[in-house]
Amino acid sequence: MMERERGFTLIELLVVLVIIGCLVSVAVLANGNASSGRELRDEAERLAATIAILADEAVLDGREYGLLVTAESYRVLAYDNASGTWADDATRPERRPAAWMRLSLELEGEALKLPEPKAREESRPGLAKDVPEQDTRKEKPVPQVLILSSGELTPFSLRLEERRADGNAYALASDGYQLPSAEQAKER
Numbered sequence: 001m002m003e004r005e006r007g008f009t010l011i012e013l014l015v016v017l018v019i020i021g022c023l024v025s026v027a028v029l030a031n032g033n034a035s036s037g038r039e040l041r042d043e044a045e046r047l048a049a050t051i052a053i054l055a056d057e058a059v060l061d062g063r064e065y066g067l068l069v070t071a072e073s074y075r076v077l078a079y080d081n082a083s084g085t086w087a088d089d090a091t092r093p094e095r096r097p098a099a100w101m102r103l104s105l106e107l108e109g110e111a112l113k114l115p116e117p118k119a120r121e122e123s124r125p126g127l128a129k130d131v132p133e134q135d136t137r138k139e140k141p142v143p144q145v146l147i148l149s150s151g152e153l154t155p156f157s158l159r160l161e162e163r164r165a166d167g168n169a170y171a172l173a174s175d176g177y178q179l180p181s182a183e184q185a186k187e188r
């Protein structure tokens with residue numbers, strides 16, 4: 001009589017591998033909250049790197065740059081010596097972090113009320129306007145943070161945080177001479 005050998009069949013091993021794979025994928029999907037923290041950190045590091053690059057470019061090119069921060073976005077402005085105004089930097093479009101992130105800015109220790117994005121009025125074709133036409137010249141943007149060709153920055157503290165109460169937060173700060181770095185913010 002032939003004795004049956006002990007061990008696992010290939011089918012049994014494959015079933016176990018499929019079960020382990022399913023459990024691992026469920027664990028990864030359940031850990032979705034960590035991805036928002038990682039995205040927040042990446043955005044803070046991106047902003048710190050942008051400021052560092054602008055500081056280098058300002059010194060090398062002899063140009064003045066500025067950072068205009070709103071509650072939901074930030075953009076780079078370049079100073080035009082000829083016209084004496086700030087204009088959008090064509091190489092760096094406005095950056096809008098994810099909708100669940102909030103930006104807050106402090107200059108010289110005082111919190112600034114950041115402008116909210118303006119809602120555009122929709123005109124209804126065919127209807128006359130009751131109000132007289134207002135001045136159509138665009139407001140000139142003025143940055144809150146200046147990045148000067150001398151290598152100096154406006155002293156600031158910028159905070160990127162999740163909108164939920166117990167969310168993560170990252171802070172960027174500069175004393176005016178050192179470049180900011182993204183660091184996990186302490187509780188307020």
